[in-house]
Amino acid sequence: MLDDFLTRAALAGVGLSLATGPLGSFVVWRRMAYFGDATSHAAILGVALALALSLPIAAGTLIVALAMALTVSTLAARGWAMDTTLGVLAHSALAFGLVAVSFLPGVRTDLTALLFGDILAVSRGDLAMVWGGAALVLGLLVWRWQALLTTTLSEDLAHAAGLNPDRERLVLTVALAVVVAVAIKIVGALLIAAMLIIPAAAARGLTRSPETMAALATLIGAGSAVGGLGLSFQFDTPAGPSIITIAALIFTLSVMIASLRR
Amino acid sequence: MSLISASGVSVRFGGAEVLSRVSLSLSAGEIVTVVGPNGSGKSTLLRALLGIQRLSGGKVARRPGLRIGYVPQRLAIDRSLPMTARRFLSLPRPCTDAQAAAALTRCGVADLADRQMVALSGGQLQRVLLARALLHAPEILILDEPTQGLDQPGEAGFYRLIEEVRRDTGVAVLLVSHDLHVVMAASDRVICLNGHVCCEGAPHVVSQAPEYRALFGFGTQGALALYRHDHDHSHGPADGPVHVHGPGCGHDHSHGPSHSHAQKEVHSHAG
Structure with missing residues (x-):
């Protein structure tokens, strides 16, 4: 069954959604959308470094994404103006990454794959990594769920309950870096943030509790992956952008349903 | 032994000393109201007592294993987060449906269990926050400006509720309040804070007097009381508005145990 490239692609998309559904919900609740951008754009630089140093690509992206995520959350904790800081960091990281990639012979042709993903070329090894990474992130989020929710509501409330908001923020930061590292192959650096935010935003209007929102975001993400692959197969469109297109359509539908119900 | 106490607590933000050798302690069953103008360090004091705020001097002692119910100053819930009041009560420690229903009923908001948190009015939200704080049998409630944004009947109703719970x-x-003159009538002590403990005393319960009716009307049922400050010093201009009390201000008062007149601000004794 895994011999079929379409099956592998669909399984990779579904696996990724297991992590992006719940994590994306936190990104939306905590208004970290730009934070996701900065981290995923930094991943391009990670790819360049990995290729230059002959490291596995996943290791390179993970390290650089983690470094970026930690930098951003440290600056945020010190009270830097976040929209400006993130705007500078996100786009600089992307530019540096693209410049670095141009120095590497033979990589330039893969640029589209880096930016928009190449889900149809997912190997068995990639698949194992996506599911492994997603399981890790999902496990982390489930384990810290109550604490993460409390911290998201109010850091003072979390403190008073004996929790450490800094630690919970670190959990999300690490989870984000892991998701970026495994998702770059599937949707590419430019669209990882979309995969986090759009399914969660689509789930918001239809749900009444954080748990159902995270679960529905996962379903919408998985549905978008499968639907996007179908679209791509049918009309020969790029797979990554097709997945996000389906997610955006579902979002529009959900907004309409939610406003009709009101 | 007191439940919670601060002795000589000082807190600095950068170069500025926000709290200067503040001492206070709470015994079981006692209601203490801390009043003070904006920026007087009230919230910082609560955060110090809760162990959130790092101290630059002094000590905070909580009785080991003390169960604290905390009501934060405000809860800005993002509209993107769907959450019912019932679900909120289970954060971070899960509670049973029976416990949740009991707490909500106690606070007079039993019918709000399935309502979304972002759809609650200011007064409803305060009651749900109080319900959450009352779960798991707290020995002390710490409330940061719980009646901010409520109208006077709302404030009086909330104070009556706290009185009943006690x-x-x-x-x-x-309880902390920025209202310098109107406090919860059930307060056993009122502490006026302005970086340091300015004065301390009992609220002036005047609910029978005609001037109380004039001030509060009939709707408050004696839940509000006046607090008359008796400061024997005034603050220099750098320290905020000068408050000097006239010669008629002679009722008794006591200062916090460590209140020191050797501090740097200008003291001009009146009366």
Whole structure:
């Protein structure tokens, strides 16, 4: 069954959604959308470094994404103006990454794959990594769920309950870096943030509790992956952008349903 | 032994000393109201007592294993987060449906369990926050400006509720308010804070007097009381508005144990 490239692609998309559904919900609740951008754009630089140093690509992206995520959350904790800081960091990281990639012979042709993903070329090894990474992130989020929710509501409330908001923020930061590292192959650096935010935003209007929102975001993400692959197969469109297109359509539908119900 | 106490607590933000050798302690079942103008360090004091705020001097002692119910100053819930009041009560520690129903009923908001948190009015939200704080049998309630944004009947209703809770459960209450003159009538002590403890005393319960009616009308049922400050010093201009009390201000008062007149601000004794 895994011999079929379409099956592998669909399984990779579904696996990724297991992590992006719940994590994306936190990104939306905590208004970290730009934070996701900065981290995923930094991943391009990670790819360049990995290729230059002959490291596995996943290791390179993970390290650089983690470094970026930690930098951003440290600056945020010190009270830097976040929209400006993130705007500078996100786009600089992307530019540096693209410049670095141009120095590497033979990589330039893969640029589209880096930016928009190449889900149809997912190997068995990639698949194992996506599911492994997603399981890790999902496990982390489930384990810290109550604490993460409390911290998201109010850091003072979390403190008073004996929790450490800094630690919970670190959990999300690490989870984000892991998701970026495994998702770059599937949707590419430019669209990882979309995969986090759009399914969660689509789930918001239809749900009444954080748990159902995270679960529905996962379903919408998985549905978008499968639907996007179908679209791509049918009309020969790029797979990554097709997945996000389906997610955006579902979002529009959900907004309409939610406003009709009101 | 007191439930919670601060002795000589000082807190600095950068170069500025926000709290200067503040001492206070709460015994079981006691209601203490801390009043002070904006920027007087009230919230910082609560955060110090809760162990959130790092101290630059002094000590905070909590009785080991003390169960604290905390009501934060405000809860800005993002509209993107769907959450019912019932679900909120289970954060971070899960509670049973029966516990949740009991707490909500106690606070007069039993019908709000399935309502979304972002759809609650200011007064409803305060009651749900109080319900959450009352779960797991707290020995002390710490409330940061719980009546901010409520109108006077709302404020009086909330204070009556706290009074009832104290009567029924014997919980101690530490409450902060920016209203310098109108306090909860049930307060056993009022502490006026302005970086340091300015004065301390009992509220002036005047609910029978005609001027109380004039001030509060009939709707408050004696839940509000006046607090008359008796400061024997005035603050220099750098320290905020000068408050000097006239010669008629002669009722008794006591200062916090460590209140020191050797501090740097200008003292001009009146009366």
